[in-house]
Amino acid sequence: MRILLVDDNRTTLRYMTKLVRTLDAVALAYDSPDSVLSDISRLDFDIGIIDFQMPFCSGVELLSQLTKLEKYRDKPFVIVTADLDPSTRMEALNAGAIDFLTKPINPLEFQARMRNLSALVDARNKLADKTEWLRNEVDKALKEMREREEEIINRLTIAASYKDHDTAQHTRRVSEYSEAIAEAYGLDPERCRDIRLASPMHDIGKVGIPDIILLKTGKLTEQEFATMQRHALIGRDILAESSSSLLQLAAEIAGSHHERWDGMGYPLRLSGTAIPLAGRIVALADNFDALTTTRPYKVAWDVETTIEHINERAGTQFDPDIVAAFNKALPRILAVREAHGPQENRARAMSA
Numbered sequence: 001m002r003i004l005l006v007d008d009n010r011t012t013l014r015y016m017t018k019l020v021r022t023l024d025a026v027a028l029a030y031d032s033p034d035s036v037l038s039d040i041s042r043l044d045f046d047i048g049i050i051d052f053q054m055p056f057c058s059g060v061e062l063l064s065q066l067t068k069l070e071k072y073r074d075k076p077f078v079i080v081t082a083d084l085d086p087s088t089r090m091e092a093l094n095a096g097a098i099d100f101l102t103k104p105i106n107p108l109e110f111q112a113r114m115r116n117l118s119a120l121v122d123a124r125n126k127l128a129d130k131t132e133w134l135r136n137e138v139d140k141a142l143k144e145m146r147e148r149e150e151e152i153i154n155r156l157t158i159a160a161s162y163k164d165h166d167t168a169q170h171t172r173r174v175s176e177y178s179e180a181i182a183e184a185y186g187l188d189p190e191r192c193r194d195i196r197l198a199s200p201m202h203d204i205g206k207v208g209i210p211d212i213i214l215l216k217t218g219k220l221t222e223q224e225f226a227t228m229q230r231h232a233l234i235g236r237d238i239l240a241e242s243s244s245s246l247l248q249l250a251a252e253i254a255g256s257h258h259e260r261w262d263g264m265g266y267p268l269r270l271s272g273t274a275i276p277l278a279g280r281i282v283a284l285a286d287n288f289d290a291l292t293t294t295r296p297y298k299v300a301w302d303v304e305t306t307i308e309h310i311n312e313r314a315g316t317q318f319d320p321d322i323v324a325a326f327n328k329a330l331p332r333i334l335a336v337r338e339a340h341g342p343q344e345n346r347a348r349a350m351s352a
């Protein structure tokens with residue numbers, strides 16, 4: 001226990017210092033308010049004992065200065081006074097004192113008071129430690145939960161990739177494009193991260209589509225395309241009603257990534273901001289990747305044409321604000337594409 005002692009009377013100060021030492025506590029003795037104030041930023045004590053009557057600055061004024069600082073606000077302070085005037089006491093209590101000692105100092109009373117205050121400080125510290133410990137435990141549990149959620153998501157994504165032509169690379173690109181767009185749109189980092197983690201499952205509903213349609217190399221018939229469109233609701237249903245907020249977000253994305261800003265999309269023909277924001281973001285990221293890679297039914301478009309195509313569809317197919325965010329995020333999107341780009345583009349370039 002460290003006890004701050006402030007008294008201009010050196011005899012009293014020495015006496016209190018001695019009493020503090022009998023309690024196995026450390027005394028920080030100051031003989032003037034000025035010397036305390038000049039050390040005010042670096043005082044390290046658990047209890048403060050301050051004389052009321054001192055020249056230039058009363059104990060109550062010193063106390064007010066100390067308790068202005070956050071780190072001393074909750075320390076127990078005791079004012080030492082011969083003056084029993086109730087208004088003085090009121091003043092001291094208002095300044096943050098919790099107790100009084102009367103002069104001349106009675107050693108037994110002083111020691112008993114210090115013991116009580118030490119017990120109070122100990123109890124407070126234990127409570128603070130326990131709170132800190134609990135907070136750490138909760139953080140740890142939350143982190144584990146997030147990791148498990150992420151693992152489930154990764155495994156679901158892997159399961160879906162067995163059925164689809166999509167490679168792990170495609171999934172990774174859409175996920176990173178989505179995060180880049182979300183960030184450029186101005187979403188907070190946690191939301192951006194959630195979108196990155198939830199977006200890889202946008203097409204998970206394709207597991208419910210017959211291979212003959214899914215893997216068809218030619219153009220789909222109207223009937224086949226209608227069947228194909230079911231992947232949005234199938235995906236939403238696979239992921240929905242989870243208690244995991246990440247899976248809920250993934251369900252929202254799966255269900256809405258084929259809606260169009262103008263209401264001409266599917267499955268629900270939602271329009272504008274009725275389409276969940278994450279769905280609007282992933283719709284654009286998915287389109288950019290689908291267009292710039294080869295599909296069983298189409299060859300890859302070049303990046304310039306694709307950017308132009310997307311910008312032409314701002315306000316019809318896409319949310320214009322998301323297109324603006326996409327344009328802003330292009331350097332990062334192109335860097336992701338460079339690092340995890342479609343292999344077939346390189347293969348074609350080599351064979352040409």
Ligand code: C2E
Nearest residue numbers: 214215216217218219220228258286287290291295297298
């Ligand atoms: P996907 O291949 O992942 O394509 C995702 C979305 O990118 C498409 O959603 C569409 O909005 C856009 N997209 C892809 N390629 C093109 C294109 O050449 N031109 C234009 N304008 N947009 C393109 P969509 O159309 O709802 O298709 C959903 C899924 O249905 C596609 O996912 C794909 O798996 C399948 N699909 C769509 N059309 C055909 C097709 O003609 N043949 C085959 N085999 N599958 C198709």
Ligand code: SIN
Nearest residue numbers: 273274275276277278
């Ligand atoms: C959402 O997060 O889906 C709502 C925000 C918006 O519509 O812009």
Ligand code: SIN
Nearest residue numbers: 167169170293342343
């Ligand atoms: C794809 O995304 O369709 C394949 C591209 C790749 O090999 O990464």
Ligand code: FE
Nearest residue numbers: 202203257258
């Ligand atoms: Fe899709």
